[in-house]
Amino acid sequence: MVVSSYRPFLGDLPLRRRLESQAQLSPLPLSSSHHLFLPYILPFYYKLYSQHPGSRVVCWFGNLPMLVITKADDARCVLASDVKHMQRPVGSRRVFHRLMGHGLILAEGEDWHLQRSILRPAFFLEKLKGMVKDMATSALNMIHLWETHVSKGGHMEAVEVEVAQDLKNVAADILSHTMFGTSYVKGKSVFERQERLLQLITKNSLQLAAIPFFKYLPTSENRKMWAMDKQNNEELSEIIDLRKTTAVNTNTDTNSNFPYGTDLLGYVLSAMEEEGKLGKRGPRLTIQQVVDECKTFFFAGHETTAHLLAWTMVQLSLHQDWQEKARQEVFEVCGKQGTPKADDLNKLKLVGMILNETLRLYPILPELGRRKLHNDVRLDDGTVLPQGMGIVIACPFIHMDKDMWGADADEFRPERFAEGVSQACKNPSAFMPFGSGPRICIGQQFALMEAKVTVALILQHFSFRLSPSYRHAPVGPFSLSPKHGVHLLLEVL
Numbered sequence: 174m175v176v177s178s179y180r181p182f183l184g185d186l187p188l189r190r191r192l193e194s195q196a197q198l199s200p201l202p203l204s205s206s207h208h209l210f211l212p213y214i215l216p217f218y219y220k221l222y223s224q225h226p227g228s229r230v231v232c233w234f235g236n237l238p239m240l241v242i243t244k245a246d247d248a249r250c251v252l253a254s255d256v257k258h259m260q261r262p263v264g265s266r267r268v269f270h271r272l273m274g275h276g277l278i279l280a281e282g283e284d285w286h287l288q289r290s291i292l293r294p295a296f297f298l299e300k301l302k303g304m305v306k307d308m309a310t311s312a313l314n315m316i317h318l319w320e321t322h323v324s325k326g327g328h329m330e331a332v333e334v335e336v337a338q339d340l341k342n343v344a345a346d347i348l349s350h351t352m353f354g355t356s357y358v359k360g361k362s363v364f365e366r367q368e369r370l371l372q373l374i375t376k377n378s379l380q381l382a383a384i385p386f387f388k389y390l391p392t393s394e395n396r397k398m399w400a401m402d403k404q405n406n407e408e409l410s411e412i413i414d415l416r417k418t419t420a421v422n423t424n425t426d427t428n429s430n431f432p433y434g435t436d437l438l439g440y441v442l443s444a445m446e447e448e449g450k451l452g453k454r455g456p457r458l459t460i461q462q463v464v465d466e467c468k469t470f471f472f473a474g475h476e477t478t479a480h481l482l483a484w485t486m487v488q489l490s491l492h493q494d495w496q497e498k499a500r501q502e503v504f505e506v507c508g509k510q511g512t513p514k515a516d517d518l519n520k521l522k523l524v525g526m527i528l529n530e531t532l533r534l535y536p537i538l539p540e541l542g543r544r545k546l547h548n549d550v551r552l553d554d555g556t557v558l559p560q561g562m563g564i565v566i567a568c569p570f571i572h573m574d575k576d577m578w579g580a581d582a583d584e585f586r587p588e589r590f591a592e593g594v595s596q597a598c599k600n601p602s603a604f605m606p607f608g609s610g611p612r613i614c615i616g617q618q619f620a621l622m623e624a625k626v627t628v629a630l631i632l633q634h635f636s637f638r639l640s641p642s643y644r645h646a647p648v649g650p651f652s653l654s655p656k657h658g659v660h661l662l663l664e665v666l
């Protein structure tokens with residue numbers, strides 16, 4: 174194991190920032206190979222591993238030593254170990270606390286166990302299937318919007334549309350509907366405020382991460398953030414109180430197992446009640462915690478899914494053969510006019526393979542960080558990672574590891590997923606766009622359903638290619654987003 178030399182106070186952070194700004198000065202060349210991808214999106218780790226090939230390298234986040242993991246087996250060992258090891262980096266806790274309170278992502282130990290066990294049933298496949306109709310309705314609204322744009326162009330030729338923002342809107346719309354059902358309008362306004370809050374937090378992220386008391390200073394932006402957060406807490410509490418007192422929701426009459434409704438909020442409230450009965454001491458999850466879970470789902474499930482959709486559109490534009498094959502599959506499964514139904518989604522195999530390959534090349538959360546190990550962790554080769562060591566898993570390195578994926582690892586080849594994830598590479602742990610182990614993404618199925626529905630509807634209605642104005646720039650800081658948007662030329666079919 175190699176430890177990079179320590180620089181006082183901020184450690185390697187300034188160098189990392191500098192390398193990122195240099196690497197990302199201009200867009201990435203657009204080619205079907207992704208060999209320039211790693212030095213572009215994670216230049217600091219790329220440099221470390223180019224200097225020390227074959228070793229494990231420790232760098233410095235401030236004064237915290239962090240092992241940068243770039244191998245599938247090492248990642249699996251760390252992520253499979255006890256959840257008490259799974260502390261988020263302290264800087265990112267400070268940054269995200271305002272957005273998610275004490276929701277699942279930031280929870281630890283017993284608190285995490287309780288929250289995860291209450292929330293898990295809300296994401297069971299059978300329940301998610303009931304949300305497919307809402308997902309399709311929101312996606313169709315976007316399709317109609319795009320049809321209007323194209324019809325303004327006279328239907329004669331392709332019309333340029335920046336689709337990344339529309340995909341973000343549709344993801345927000347889907348979450349508002351599936352989470353709040355009839356309280357959708359109110360929920361949506363909370364989410365819009367959450368988004369503005371995220372923008373302010375992103376702007377202040379360095380100070381929030383590096384300065385322990387920064388979030389308490391009465392700067393004008395902090396005051397804005399406090400006000401938005403307060404309003405969001407109040408409005409979400411109102412939605413929850415209303416649901417609890419009236420227990421009225423879309424399907425309540427027909428589904429007495431879920432008296433609070435058959436949306437995500439309803440399922441969580443029902444599960445809380447069950448938990449309360451089992452514990453015989455009343456529900457142990459408080460209303461404030463449910464408020465925090467709603468904020469967490471929005472934070473974790475909104476941009477992530479929107480970015481997956483955006484990168485899928487880019488890949489399908491670059492690979493017209495796959496676009497056409499996937500469209501034919503959609504026509505076969507759903508017809509030329511039909512809306513995708515829950516039972517159709519499993520049959521959309523090619524669309525699923527395309528989404529997996531997009532997630533492999535564009536892991537939306539490229540870095541999974543853990544503040545420190547609470548106990549020693551033994552890796553497969555016997556190396557022991559000592560208690561107290563920080564960990565960051567650099568997923569793009571694992572997703573493009575030629576030992577795992579073969580010589581074509583940096584190419585878009587969805588066919589590698591034809592026989593499922595387990596056959597796509599030497600070691601299935603090398604595919605981890607949703608993480609792995611006990612803290613694997615709880616919304617994975619939700620995201621994939623939403624993505625399949627939306628992509629299927631787009632393919633059914635439009636053919637598309639990249640506009641000459643598109644500039645390819647996948648960048649962070651939190652999730653891999655298209656920095657300059659995604660400009661497509663759309664044609665109605």
Ligand code: HEM
Pocket residue numbers: 277278279289469470471473474475477478481536537538541542605606607608609611612613614615616617619620
């Ligand atoms: C393409 C879309 C998505 C991607 C790529 C993604 C990725 C991930 C990853 C990598 C993790 C693990 C983070 C870690 O180990 O540090 C995670 C956790 C999580 N995700 Fe997702 N996610 C997506 C969509 C969603 C959706 C739609 C929801 C909810 C509606 C959601 C809710 C969560 C939550 C609550 C956690 C924390 C789980 C825990 O700590 O127990 N995600 N996600």
